[in-house]
Amino acid sequence: KNEVEQSPQNLTAQEGEFITINCSYSVGISALHWLQQHPGGGIVSLFMLSSGKKKHGRLIATINIQEKHSSLHITASHPRDSAVYICAVRSLGDMRFGAGTRLTVKP
Amino acid sequence: DTAVSQTPKYLVTQMGNDKSIKCEQNLGHDTMYWYKQDSKKFLKIMFSYNNKELIINETVPNRFSPKSPDKAHLNLHINSLELGDSAVYFCASSYAGTSGGTSYNEQFFGPGTRLTVL
Numbered sequence: 001k002n003e004v005e006q007s008p009q010n011l012t013a014q015e016g017e018f019i020t021i022n023c024s025y026s027v028g029i030s031a032l033h034w035l036q037q038h039p040g041g042g043i044v045s046l047f048m049l050s051s052g053k054k055k056h057g058r059l060i061a062t063i064n065i066q067e068k069h070s071s072l073h074i075t076a077s078h079p080r081d082s083a084v085y086i087c088a089v090r091s092l093g094d095m096r097f098g099a100g101t102r103l104t105v106k107p
Numbered sequence: 108d109t110a111v112s113q114t115p116k117y118l119v120t121q122m123g124n125d126k127s128i129k130c131e132q133n134l135g136h137d138t139m140y141w142y143k144q145d146s147k148k149f150l151k152i153m154f155s156y157n158n159k160e161l162i163i164n165e166t167v168p169n170r171f172s173p174k175s176p177d178k179a180h181l182n183l184h185i186n187s188l189e190l191g192d193s194a195v196y197f198c199a200s201s202y203a204g205t206s207g208g209t210s211y212n213e214q215f216f217g218p219g220t221r222l223t224v225l
Contacts, residue, residue, distance in 0.1 A: 033214065037148075043197060043216040086150065094164070095140075097150040 003027050006087050006098035013105050019074040021101045023087030026068065034061050034072050035086040037100070043086075046072070077105045110134050113198050113217040120188060121225055127174075128183045128220045130198030139181035140199040140214065141173060150197070156181055157203050188224045195219045 004025045013019055023032070034046040047054050047061040049070065054061050058077075063070040074081055082105050087098040111132045120126050132139065138157040144150050154173045155162045161173065170186045185192060198217040 035216075041195060041219050041221075043199075043219070045213050045215060048213040084148065088150070094162070095142075095152040095155075097152075099147075099149055 002099065003091075003096050004087055004089055004098040006085075006101050008101060009099065010102045011104070013077050013103070015078060015105055015107050017077050017105075019077050019081070019103065019105075021072045021085050021087075021103070023070045023072070023098055024068060025070075025087075025089045025096070027089065027091045027096065029068075029089040029091050031090040032063055032070050033088040033090070033095075034070070035088060037084040037086060039083065046085075074103075077103075079105045079107050081105050110215050111198060111200055111217040113196075113220050115220060116218065117221050117223075119223045119225065122188055122190060124188050125184070125186045126188060126222075127185070128196055128198075128222070130181050130183070130217055131179055132198075132200040132215070132217075133179065134200055134215060136200035136202055136215075137178060138201050138203045139175070140201075141181065141183050142197040142199065144195040144197060144219070146194070153183075153196075154181075185222075188222075190224050193222055193224045195221050 007022045031048055031050045033048050036044045036046050049063040058075045060073040084100040084102050086100045089096050114129045140155045141153040142150050143153055153164055153167045172184045174182045197219045199214040201214040
């Protein structure tokens, strides 16, 4: 079992829908990252969290350290949000990755 | 200006060859990383390196070696390439420390190098 589990694996939404992607982890962490990998392959760091909540535009990331769980929310989704979203945790200097959630937003 | 750059973008080579992938960052970061993304799109860290410490993922074969001529560069050298080395390799950089509300430790990724071993 992977130390970082994401759900769902695949997600299809209509433009404008509110999207939630979940990440659960089983190790102690110092930080959690949400990454976005575009269809062309490039990776962009969206958030780095160690507690609480962060917001950037239509993206919101939350983390509950006690429950070892993080969520990435996208409000008013748009086709350009279509990408793979990857959760990664920093643990003892190492990075462990989830398998990613493939999001497709249809117009 | 490109923050983290990698060359080449594509690399096709024969089994048994030795090859290098170069990475440069102009962000002033003190830590650089190499990741491997396999055919199933699963990312794994290979190395993290700053001027004090090289951390190697124990699953990485010793045919892979990082070489850092200076703080802004971390090149990946691969000896005796094997078919299973075919993957996309990403370089990234960050600051090593953490501080309050700033995005220390946030990693910035290069565009990736697609390596195909024939």
